[in-house]
Amino acid sequence: MCIAMSVAVIIVNWNGWKDTIECIRSLLRIDRDVNIVICDNGSTDGSFYEIQKWLIDNLPEINVDRSSLGRKSVGFRFLETVPHTSTSSDQCGITLIRSDSNLGFAGGNNVGLRYALAGDHSHFWLLNNDTTVAADALDRLLERVSEDDRIGICGSTLVYFDKPDVVQNLAGGGFKKFRGKAYSMGMGLPLSEPIDRACIENELRFVSGASMLVTRTFLEQVGLMCEDYFLYFEELDWAERSRGHFKLAYAPQSIVRHKVGASIGTSDFGNRSTLSDYYMNRSTIKFCWRHSKISLPIVLSLVARDAVRWCRQRQWSRAAILARAALGLPYQA
Structure with missing residues (x-):
């Protein structure tokens, strides 16, 4: 038809x-x-x-x-x-x-x-x-x-x-x-x-x-x-x-x-690229602030947890990217 x-x-x-x-x-x-x-x-x-x-x-x-x-x-x-x-x-x-x-x-x-x-x-x-x-x-x-x-x-x-x-x-x-x-x-x-x-x-x-x-x-x-x-x-x-x-x-x-995330490094398996990681966390926070404020405490706590995990692995740049996402600061590789 x-x-x-x-x-x-x-x-x-x-x-x-x-x-x-x-x-x-x-x-x-x-x-x-x-x-x-x-x-x-x-x-x-x-x-x-x-x-x-x-x-x-x-x-x-x-x-x-x-x-x-x-x-x-x-x-x-x-x-x-x-x-x-x-x-x-x-x-x-x-x-x-x-x-x-x-x-x-x-x-x-x-x-x-x-x-x-x-x-x-x-x-x-x-x-x-x-x-x-x-x-x-x-x-x-x-x-x-x-x-x-x-x-x-x-x-x-x-x-x-x-x-x-x-x-x-x-x-x-x-x-x-x-x-x-x-x-x-x-x-x-x-x-x-x-x-x-x-x-x-x-x-x-x-x-x-x-x-x-x-x-x-x-x-x-x-x-x-x-x-x-x-x-x-x-x-x-x-x-x-x-x-x-x-x-x-x-x-x-x-x-x-x-092909899944060919341009920006999105992946269904394993770690995302730093660009993908920043915008995933930043956009999650932004969406919850607008449409689901009840979600914000858990979302922010998960971002903090992941930042601590990167620090323990001495991945300082990845931890900094999560901090910038949480604070609404621009992406900086």
Whole structure:
């Protein structure tokens, strides 16, 4: 079943042009035509020009193949600066926007969303650049959203890129307020495991930003992502702001392969990078202050515990990073 809805895909790239190109390739193979908006988020590795060169060199051949299959040709547009405004006539197959600075996860996605909202799109698919999507992944998301007009955001089944038979995440996760901790659902399950969609949706408190389909109505009523988190907890904040007005949903058959934190050093196993560690703790504190003050004592005590642990291991720089996160001071490696 192919539902007639106009979709814009939003991708944020930061020093990861090879992953982004792989993501674009997978999107050009899906079962429907979409507009793709890529925000290069202040990359320092030449990403903007590498992606630009790839599009110029490869889209003509890709369009020949698409034409032979009766598919619409894909155009492209390059914007060297973040546009202040755009119109529906600006929308084309692929738009690559260059930001001079790193605006964070929310800021980068908001650049793409502001641009795409000028078009006539009914839905917006936010994808991490280190993902590739199954050919029917978007159709499965749209089918689920079409079943209930109260749905504002819908998530996919994320699987590990190098182990596609193992689940990384089922839609998103929950939040334990008495521990001040967000958690992922389904990690490590075999993909063949039967899934109770209703059970997942009942527990769901946020949809993973690696793959989230958002409705125009949600964006118009709730607004864009909050940009002052910079990294982490943006999705949970977004969902919290919409509570009582919109539902979160899950499309189990929407399969997305995810490399997990390719740009910033996030890991499901072992230690995070110092950048990841700082923003995870800083954003946890910020979210709890806004939405779950009951969580703050335990959150701050856990940050202090971890700082002491790093001191005992003579990892002074890591302990200092946690102290800066707790005090709201800027990140400093």
